[in-house]
Amino acid sequence: MGSIYNGNKNINIDIPEDVQYIMDTLNEKGFEAYAVGGCIRDSLLKRQPEDWDITTSAHPSEIKALFRNTVDTGIKHGTVTVLWGKNAFEVTTYRVEGEYEDNRHPTSVCFISNLIEDLQRRDFTINAIAYNTEDGLVDPFGGLIDLRYKLIRCVGDPKERFAEDALRTLRAIRFSAQLGFDIEGRTKECISEMSELIVNISMERVQSELDKILCSKNPGKIRLVYETGISVHILPQLDIMMNTPQNSIYHKYSVGEHTLAVLENTRGNHYLRWAALLHDVGKPDARIEDQDGRDHYYNHGKTGSEMAHQILRDLKFDKKTINIVTRLVKFHDYKTEMNEQNIRRAIAKIGPDIFPLYIELSYADLAAKSRFAIEKSFGYLKYLKETYEKIVERQDPLSMKDLKISGKDLLEMGFSKGETIGRVLNELLDRVLGDPSLNERDILLEYVRNHNLWGEQCIKRDTRNG
Known part of the structure; x- marks a missing residue:
């Protein structure tokens, strides 16, 4: 089938076998078919495409007639998903779209037979490139040039x-x-x-x-x-941070510029990046200026955590993300004394599950501060990280689930369900955080028996024993 699109045949792209089969099947029945969009862009950039999309002159009913296993994923808009082997490929009919009344959805879709008209409706030139092995690269809007010039x-x-x-x-x-x-x-x-x-x-x-x-x-x-x-429409707190100065010997940037630097210092972890973005979101509200013109941000972690919770809820984030990010924001500037006992307590307070992220965030935060701040706090962070690694390696108890006794043991001793059990377990945890060698079942049970941990239940216990 001859090409009418003046494709560039000097560029070769390695098309996966399943994608080639689908295009060949459509071609054999007289239809045009091209791999299109992000997969071609990524291939030209030597990146591994996440998925392969195909565009074709065949209508949805014609696509479905050629392949045994299909799913009507967006058939009103011309998209049929072809299931082949263990993979799924979206095959979409060439189309043009009617007016957009809500800046998102077209009022109508019209199927067409011309590839160029289909590419013309796409967003960016680097995504408006199509390819097949017979015709080569079809690039009517200069996407390849824009890829070269980034x-x-x-x-x-x-x-x-x-x-x-x-x-x-x-x-x-x-x-x-x-x-x-x-x-x-x-x-x-x-x-x-x-x-x-x-x-x-x-x-x-x-x-x-x-x-x-x-x-x-x-x-x-x-x-x-x-x-x-x-951002003023979807994340106005970013605008406020960008316009909040930090007149402090610990800082060299505004709150916003500092935040951007912290982001660049973190690895690409979902929770870590959002915590980096929001870690100082409470500073503008907490900012006060002393008589010497220096800024202070007392309790900005707590304030920021509350603000982050609302921001993430408004953005419709899942509960896990909200939980982890708000805790990181709350404790991002938490400090403790430099000894194992207090670091174990810090781990328990912040959360063993997020403490590695807390350390990463602390390093990223410090690296975006002034030289004075770095020289003052780097040794502390280094000791904190090394001590944390020793504590984890020794498997020291760090949470209630690490205790050698449980709420069930306390129930068998006569405690009733409720706050008392939680209070007793918290007290036992505090003891073993101070001295992990105390985390033995017999030692903990003996401590409960020999100390007044019963609270209001003490009278009931004495009555039963009498």
Whole structure:
């Protein structure tokens, strides 16, 4: 089948066998078929594509007739998922879309027979590239050139693309962060001009894009969310942080610039990156200036934890993320005395499950402070990390579940269910945190018997024993 699209046959892309089979099957029946979008972009960048999408002149009913196992994933919009072996591939009919009344969904979809018209509706030039082995690379909007110059550029008029789907304003920043690309001038201008349209997008979709930005290799690109005016609509606390100074011998940046530096100092862990973004979110509210003009931020961790909880809820995050991130924000600047006993207590207080993340966040936070702060606190952090590793290696008890007795043992001793059992277990934990050698069943049981741990139950116990 001859090509009408003037494809570049000098570029070869390794197409997976299953994808090639699907395209060959469509071609044999007289339909056009190309791998398209992100898989071609990533292949050209020598990155491993996460999935392979196929675009075709065949209509959904014709696609379904050619393959035994299919799923109608988005059939109104022309998308059929073909199940082949252990893999699933989205096959979508060439289409153009009608008006966008809500900056997200088209009022209508019309199937067409021309690949170029289909590519023209896509968001960015680097995603509007198609390929098959017969015709080569079909790139009508200069995506390959933009890949070479590392640019994110809209297909056609940016205003039209962003009006069609306001989420594209965030997607541009996300691709910039993931790929390390710049956003082309006109495209960036239009993001700023149309930033308010993001309010028409569901918070779940906004959250997904923000998460991808933060978890990318360039989390500092979250700056663009502020610079383009998007954050004022979805994360106004970022704007406030960016405009809050830190007049302190411990700092060299504003709260916002410090936050961006901390982000760049952390590895790409979901919880760690969100904690880095929000660790100082309470500082603007907690900020006070002393008589010497120095800023102080008392209890900003607690304040920030409460704010982070609301922010993450508004962004529709899951309970686990909210729990972990808010605890990290609360304790990010927690300090204790430099001895094993107090460090064990710190681990128990902060949480054994997140203490490694707390240490990582502490290092990232310190590295973004002034030289004075680094020289003052680096030795403490080094001792904290080394001591924590020793404690973990020895398997010292750090939580109630590590105690050699349980609530069941206390019930058998005559305690009733309720707060008393929790209080007693907490007291026992405090003892073994001080001295792990006390964490033996007989020692703990004897301690309970010989000390007045019964509280209000003491009278009932004496009555039973009498």
